[in-house]
Amino acid sequence: MKKNLRLLPFILLLTGCQSFLDVQPELQVDESQAITNGSTAEAAVNGLYNRLGSDSYYGSNFPAISYLSGGDIQWTGSQSDPQQITARKLTADNGYVGSAWSAIYKTILQANYLLETVPTLSDPQLTADRKNQIQGEAYALRALSYFDLARGWGGVQLILKATHTPSDNTGITRSSLDDTYAQVLKDLTAAEPLLGNTTNRNKVTRKTVWALRARYHLYRKEWEQAETYASKLIDDAASYKLTKPYNAFFANNAVATTESVFEIAYTNSFKNGHYNWWLPPALSGRREWAPNDKLVTLLNDPTVGGNRSELIAKTVPPGNLWYGKLYYRTPLGTDPAYVIRIAELYLIRAEARAQLGKTTTALADLNAVRDRAGVALSQASTKETLLLAIENERQVEFPFETDRWFNLIRTGRVAAVLGITDVNKYVLPIPNSEILADKALTQNPGY
């Protein structure tokens, strides 16, 4: 017996050494098993939305970069990263900027994977319609990703194929801003026919693509198309209308109201930490930042903010701290991320129309938004006064969403409004770690 025991390891060695050393992961799967049929493809689609809604992207970080830059939010915390952003003293190693950059490219990778694999799948469970739908979602979200990169950083590297080895997608230089936007349009155009003409506020449909196109054309100053695409949504009154009062789209745990064209949904198995940065300690947050005095005054002004004053509240004495409460679902972390709301489409169309000289209809669109907020209707009648009124309306309509900063950059008003004259600061720095890791990548000037 002992002899046998002694031999056991050697027997093991001869017969089982190889299998003893083949340890398969249980928590994750090999790349080759990732997308193989309909159900695994559906899982990867969920992964795409998850990437889009991660804390580093729309979950909190990307909107934060925009609103912290916009001059209406003060830094009230301890972290250096938001301190730099609110002070517009960004360095290329800012963590918020770095994680947004990486999260956006992770979203693009996921879209590229789907676009590469889904057409090749042969699974009777996966219908041609469904295949089209998935590719349409991938194209549309890749478009949104490049749109965000373009408005944040300027022209970027266009990565259109999935990365399988570290040498894939290397040596690609930055495209121009125009070429980057051209890719956005190309992807939106590709997505449109692949998607169903349905209403789904948490996923991409043809209607979502229209809304994104309206915004795209506004940024590109293509006023007619902006108007056209905005109208497609506004005219679909059965599906989209301004909720009244203002807070009806978010208060009392509201989700997916008619206000939303596209909002990212969060549940127990996918949360965001946005509320944490806004809420005061008394409400379990860390109030890393808060509306500044100027914004508090505007929102509390019945002639400006109207019932949008519901976006803010104040803690008990002696604290008396103002805080934002668009994101408040603690500790669930299920506050939706508002990617595009019907109010924005009204204001897009208002601006497009004003630019086209259609002042009456422009004013009507603007006043639709004002009316919903319970403020007196605007009397602006010239293009210039209308454009200014629209700019001011956006300030109080989207103070905690991804708007103010990009809006002022887009219109070229940032110097006049925020006093930032260094044009180098109109784009974010490329993360320094990327410059180190990628020889083909060049830094934006001034960083």
Next chain:
Amino acid sequence: MQKLLFAGVVWLLSCGGLLAQSTGTRLSGTVRTDNGEPLPGANVVLKNQTKGASTDANGQFTIDARTGDELVISAIGYQTTQVKVGAKTTLDIFLGESASQLNEVVVVGYGTQDRKNLVGSVSQVNADEIKNRPVASFDQQLQGRAVGVQVAANTGVPGDGIFFRIRGTTSINASNDPLYVVDGVFVNNQSLQKITTQGQSNNPLADINPADIESISILKDAEATAIYGARAANGVVLITTKRGSYNSKTKVQLNTSVGQAWAPKLWDLVTGAEHATIINEAWINDGKPAATRPFRPVSEGGRGLPEEQQTYDRLNDIFRTGTLQNYDLSVSGGTKQTRFYLGGGYTSQQATLRTNDFSRASFKLNLDQDITDKIRIGTSNIFSQSNRTNARVGDGPQGGILQAALHTPTYLPKFNTDGTYAKWAGFDNLDVLINNTDMHSTSTRYIGNIYGEYDITSGLKFRSSWSIDYNDYNEYEYWNTLTNRGSASKGLATSSISKNTIWINEQTLSYRKTFGNRHNFGALVGNTFQGNVATQTLAQGTNFPSDAFKQIASASVTTSSSTSNRYNLVSFFGRVDYNFDKKYFFETSLRADASSKFAVGHRWGYFPSAGVAWQLKQENFLRDVSFLSDLKVRASVGWTGNQNGIDNYASRGLWGGGYNYQDNPGTVPVQLANPELKWETTRQTNVGLNVGLFNNRIGLEVNAYSKYTYDLLLQVPLAQSSGFASIYQNNGEISNRGLEFAINSQNINKAGFQWNTSFNIAGNVNRVEKLSIPVDASYATERMAQGYAFHSFYVYKQLYVDPKTGNAVYEDVNKDGQITVADKQFYGSALPKFFGGLNNTFSYKGFDLSVFFNFSSGSKVFNNNRFFLESGGTRDDRRAINKNQLNRWQKEGDITDVPRVTTIGNNYNLSPTSRFVEDGSFLRLNSLVFGYSIPKSALRKLGIASARVYYSGSNLWLLNNYQGPDPEVNVTGNPTTQGYDLGTPPQPRTAQFGLNLTF
């Protein structure tokens, strides 16, 4: 030189046979210690003749002699004995222990070795020497005791993680910790903790009761470590626990101590009035109107004038005098065939920082049984349970107890005007945390093995063993509705159960034989199979009916998850050692390891080593030099490997789950494949010198080494446009070069009075030799880059504060007229240039005194507390301000390094800057012990064999320039960050009284 030595050894091997001779009658015998244990490796020689033998593993020897001859029996660590050969042909010889430290038997890989015969570089520490320092784990007790071994506590919380490096840092992403082997069991030292305590982690080695340890052997050079091959790149720590003695009376030992711990120094914060003054000053400096300064009369809508502000001290609320207690009871003994050691221990240590407690109850059973003359079986067992109550200590505001105390501005009251708890700046109310923090963990640990040994023939032995290290780490946290974490969620609880199992099956075949009296030959072959399984189950619940319900079963919203991770290793190893006449030594070993972490084709790594030594004292030309008692030179070279610490599936391309949307399962790619991934390898060369003087009353050891690590297992940063952050690659090279010097001296050795001194000092120069891309540490304050030491700080260098403007002037490295990331520079490393210890022990009649200092010099610390506490008004009412901020520039002509306070510009908006990089050097009176042994004559009547009472103090004095309480700090268990101080509780000062009793 090495070649010459090697040639010499070969020559000796080839002609050694000529020297063998044989005559007379055959004597056989057993050499045993006083305790009756067989003594292997003892020398048995005929007086005035060259003939000799040495004892085998069972203490047995045979020698040819004539009646009337005199046998001289000697062994290192034992008194030499002479025996006249009479009629008896079988002899039983007992050797008493000798006093000299230099003669000890040293535990080495898969065996023991006389220190005199060592070829490799090994430090051995007797547990008795170090046990008086009341810390939770033996690794911390080793601080300053073993030359070349750098030990630093991360925090002053007992049972927390320890920074432990043998001869420097060799790896970036793989582990830098040594391999710990307890009685042959490879034990886990990676924390299983999953519930965050904010930048701190538990030390799994605290599960082992130091009182059960007999000796700790630290293998440093490749000759000593290579037998552990792939596990040994960072050195090996061999722990031998106490065993009974054959043929000995049962001995009962009781050790007990009680004491206190307190924080000798805390932080200096400004008063409320000073805080207000700074904030107002920053306001004015920002160019804002004085009329709206924050601290203006309440009647004008302000917070009150500076002089009206109160000062609220919070630091003294969280630091306390902790109690320490320790009880160890052991029973040991043996018969002719059996020996046993049974131990039980309980220790309880309160941290000076409130709500942090550590306690451990442990059992120990070691048993050996001779079944026949040739077969032995035995077992070693450690069973323990360590209980911790924790707090969130370091980084992050929510629930952070030290942060809430240190960083809440001192002018802010503890209560709101309505009497409710006030909460400030993202922090919890401190009183709430002190009274409601409920975090605790229980580590249940079993470390044990069973073995069987079979003496096949004389000198040839087979051994097989099965070992297990099982650890169940069970954590729980409950945050009730008063705390920030629990208030909105109506209570929040997390339960995490982590289990880690390492099992090992091992076979060795060893052979030891002396040929022709002087050719001492040993050989070893063996193999091991090792499996590692780690699983975790996590559950979280929120929304509890009331604060009285604390278990997740009562929560209305719950989530849970589980994970599993495993890897396996297969190893074969062999070693041959030879010495001629204990004069010329040669040793070589080879180990082959295969790890499941690598893809087929790259699994096996081969790790050879060779060493030579020359005992010059044995040469004729030194025989008559009487003051010289030992002179040995050594040299070795070898290769060792590393795969610890990297992900178990690091070579695979992986997709991960859990990336869900709308509660539907989602997947995303998480890792790129690298099928070419292979072992990280360290080449080490070592030359050493041992000198013994005046009958070994002075012993000196010097080593010089060079370690070169290549094929670093590195998470190489990728361009994130690829969608991946990094990929595991063999990329980079790191060198460590160092000198070690240790001296032991019996200054006075008279009956009644003894004075011994031991001193050690080691210096290590670490350099990243090759790295394709700089890698930032987990806190980006540190960066690893080619040409610089590990843990180098990478900061904006503040040149001076302009006396004219008060603005900080930073070095514009690239001279482009602006300060950008391109202007960051390397600014010292958290690694010390040299470190060591000095111990003096005195004994006079029944009194004993030991005074032990340890020191470390040349390291830097990033004082991140100051970054927050000296932020020049930018953090207004969100962070406290320290006294040093008062040294700010105020008017033209002020010379200071604290810039003008303002929220504008670079004075306080740039991070990290060299302003907060401080010198971490220190000299510490690590421990002082004063004891008195009651005369045995007085005890005999009571049936007590010996009794000693003692006082022991630790950390009684500290010399340093650091602005925080203690420079020995680190916020995180993450191996890439070191010397980063953020809310780190300082080392406690302790005083204890104790009693040792033996029956």
